[in-house]
Amino acid sequence: MTDEAFDVRTLLGPDGPIARRLPDFEVRPQQLAFSEAVADSLQHGRHLIAEAGTGTGKSFAYLLPAALHAEQHQGQGPVVISTRTIALQEQLEHKDLPFLHAVLPFEWSSVTAIGRNNYLCLRRMHQAEREQNLFEDPERHSQLRRIVEWSLSTNDGTRQDLEFPPRPEVWEAVQAEHGNCLNRACKHFNQCHWQRARRRMQTAQVLVVNHALYFADLALRIAGASYLPAHRVVIFDEAHHLARTATESLGLRIARSSVGWHLSRIHKRRSEKSLLAKYASPAGLLLWEEAHLLNEAFFDTLHERLRAGGTGEGVALHDQDVDEGLSPVLRALSNELATAAMRTEQVDAQMELQARANGLDSLCAMLRALCIPNPAAETPLVRWLEPSRKGAILCGAPLDVSATLRQHLFEGGATTVLTSATLATGNDDKFSWLRGQLGLDNASTLRVGSPFDYDRAVEFVIEEAMPDPAREAPSYRREVAERTERHVLDNGGRALILCTSWDFVRYLAQQLRAPLNAAGIEVLVQGEAPLSRLLEQKRELETSVLIGTDSLWEGIDVRGEALTLLVVTKLPFASPGHPLTQARMKAMKERGEDPFAGHSLPEAILKFRQGFGRLIRGGADQGKVVLMDPRVRTKGYGRKFVAALPFSDGYQPESC
Ligand code: SF4
Missing domain, CATH: 3.40.50.300 (P-loop containing nucleotide triphosphate hydrolases)
Structure with missing residues (x-):
């Protein structure tokens, strides 16, 4: 002790x-x-x-x-x-x-825990190795060989320890999986990286x-x-994300590719080496073909429905059923795999067949939960169709996570x-x-509070004489571009510009790039390169300007002379158009609550505080914050944004 x-x-x-x-x-x-x-x-x-x-x-x-x-x-x-x-x-x-x-x-x-799928399963790796031509193309085949070689020297057997990023289907063939482990019956048990990690986690x-x-x-x-x-005991850092993470973890999402992924793990067209081709009956291959066709047709229909509903941020499904004929076929395919597992005497094949059957069963359960509303459920799902580059995604999330977290986390x-x-x-x-x-x-x-002296370190300016961003959007956009250019040139670059939409990021980038480049200031734009690379460039090219949205409002750390000007283009109210947000707001109204005061405003204030916090990251940092949204002066709620900032009582920002 x-x-x-x-x-x-x-x-x-x-x-x-x-x-x-x-x-x-x-x-x-x-x-x-x-x-x-x-x-x-x-x-x-x-x-x-x-x-x-x-x-x-x-x-x-x-x-x-x-x-x-x-x-x-x-x-x-x-x-x-x-x-x-x-x-x-x-x-x-x-x-x-x-x-x-x-x-x-x-x-x-102390031990760091990562998900089981990050660990190599030696048994599955050797099985994949034994299956000659498991991968028909040479690159995947060569990756498998390299993994086998690496397995002899790796200390922790995690994918992160590999010298190359393996193709997903190669790693999936060798990863440790839930429901696909022989535990003590496995001859690799004593050398197993996953089992060692599990023991370390336990102790x-x-x-x-x-x-x-x-x-x-x-x-x-x-x-x-x-x-x-x-x-x-559990300590949550960055705990303002908990509600969102809980919503995502307790929610469901299925895309065309999710079903395709399950199907590709059991068979590929014309393959004679697949699990299905080797172990199941010819009926299994017919079911697989049928499932493929139904998957395509089902997601085509959803995509049409999404387009008919006006894509935007998604189409709510409310209490409508979604017709789907996919799950009975997937279920039949799962039965076919389970029967094949019982028929074979090869333990590795049994494990693989049963794991794939279980995967299909879980997929069927998710499909049904997303297609058939269940208002009597303990936590009913809000269901919607969401657009993506590859078509519609069928989504569901709890209307409210508080009851679940109260019961299973805080009273758990x-x-x-x-x-x-x-x-x-x-x-x-x-x-x-x-x-x-x-x-x-x-x-x-x-x-x-922070040990930093914000009154001394930050000059906070509100651009008041601006058009209203909601009612006069085109002139507001022009004004923001002109005034931002002026502030950035006056400051010699060294700026971060926070926007509230991708559309506005692109607009500002287009407006600012030529004049700033002419002054020798590099313009870095979120989405044009991975964020980690943009941040590296921002730190290296001190005079550069970084323009972005969403993830730039928090969690990024640029210190010193590389960031002495922060431009906040707009108060960060979330768009009310998302089906989940709409459902939550409707529920608040039905309870007699004000969704603006009870949801939109507090969420925006929190995000505003996070965005503001990007400027001062160390005791020596100082600079200027410019807010381009006049609503902070013209609306009754505006002063709450200023009052939430870490200035001393009575602090008054400058106006221009
Ligand atoms: S113990 Fe489980 S995870 Fe480890 S090698 Fe054996 S089957 Fe794979």
Whole structure:
């Protein structure tokens, strides 16, 4: 057990191990307050919602009490840390956790969890190797050979450890899969990378996951299974994403390619080596052909329906049934595979056939849930057709995730800590909006501000004399382009321009590229290259300007002289046209609530705060924020956006 003297105050204090190791470490009261609140929450088993402003040193502040708690409660399951993205998970794994392991004066273990499909299954790999000509084209065949060679030297057997990105169908032939593992009966059990990873996960004291993995596990637990070990504590970083991630994880989506993918895993036209050709009866091949044709016809019909409904953001299905003749054929195909599995004596083939049959059964269940409304379900699905480049996607998501999260997460026995730099939608220290969305009724709350002096570091300007973006859209667009050009030229570039639609990103890029290039300023546009490359370029070419939407409003970190001007073109209200948003707003109206005040406004304020936070990323950063939306002055709700920013009380932005 840990010596009692090791508490977060000691560890984060001026004479603590962190201060001794980091020469420029500063004791930050905000960090200390936050860390102590997390420690208190874990100790007393009480949920905590804690907002910690940018620069607080949030990761250390929750990792420290997590490590202490894990060490003091060994054998009681890990402390789970859930980050928003795999990149943030890797940052903890490669940077923050190794540092803490080196400086903390006690032993503890931490493990990063990734999904099972990322691991190599040695049994399936050898089986694929034995199946001569499993892949008919030489490139795939060569990739399989390289995987076999790599399997002799890899330490962790994960796809990420491969030197080349394998083609999806090659990796799918060798990956570890749910329902396709012999466990102890497997002759590779002792060498199995996945089994080792699972054991490490089971015994880890701190387990780092990402939100998608955590909520996929929650969906499994609701269905009676699990992937992650049982745990009593979970800390969610970037917790403002939880409602969205839960909606996605508890929702369903099927595209033409999803059905095609299941079918391609059992057979390919004219193939004599496929599972179906080798093990099933001729009737199975006929069913496969029929399923293919029905899949094409079904998604063609959906696409027509989508087009007839005016594509936009999608077409709601309301309480209408969707006719589909696909699932009976898929079910028959599944039966054919299951029968073939029983007939064969080859264990590997049995496993493969049964796994594919189970996959088809799950697909049928999803199809039925999406095609036939079930208003009596515990959490009824909102169903809609969504456009994509390849046609219609059949989608469904819970109208409300709060009841499910209340029951299975917050009242499920684990203590949760929810943290982020932006959780409150204004001066609401109790986080009412967030708690309502998530179904978190009882929780301690804490808000600690940023250590940065925003009054000094930020010049905040509102362009007031602008046309209204909603009522005078064409002249508003022209004005934004002209004024943005002026601000960017005055600043010598070094800017980030945040838009609220892809259409506007393209418009601004077109308007600004020539004049800015003429001044020697490079224009980087989201969508024209991968975001990671654009960010690298932005940091390297300090005077460049980055224009983008959506994912640029949060999570990007450009420090110093590369970013001294932030232009926010419009208040970030989400489009109300999406069928799920419309269904949620309708439900609010039926409950007598105001959807604008209760949904659109708080969501936009939160996103505005995140966008604003892109400018100041370090104590030495300073610059200017220009807001081009006059509604912040002309509308009653406008002042709430300004009041939500981290300036001191009474702060007044400039107008021009
Ligand atoms: S134990 Fe399971 S995952 Fe591991 S090699 Fe065997 S079958 Fe594959």
